[in-house]
Amino acid sequence: MYPPLPFSTQASSGAASTDIAIGDARLAKLEQQGPLRRLLKDVAAVKRERGITQAQMATEMDMSPRTLAEWLQGRRYPKGPGQAILRRWLSTYIPHSER
DSSP: OOOOOSSOSSOOHHHHHHHHHHHHHHHHHHHHTHHHHHHHHHHHHHHHHHTOOHHHHHHHHTSOHHHHHHHHTTSSOOOHHHHHHHHHHHHHHSOGGGO
C-alpha cells in the first residue's frame, strides 16, 4: 500500500546511547553554569528592587543595552570580563556580607 520508509522506525541502541550522552552533556553544562545563573538572578533582583530599566542599568555599567538584555533574559551568558562587570555593579548595591 505505502512504500517502505527510507529509515528504520526502531530506535537502535547506538542512537539511544547517543541521546543519553547528549543529555548528560547538557546536564553537566547546566551544573557548570549554576553560579553564573545565580549571579544573573541576583543582578536582575537588584535591578527590580531599584526600579531601573535595563537601558539605565546598561548605562551605569557602560555597556550595550542589547548585550545586557541578552544576559538577563538568558539567551547568552557573559564571559569572564562581563561577569566581572556584573559582580562589580552588584557589589556597589549589595554589601559583601549579604551575598
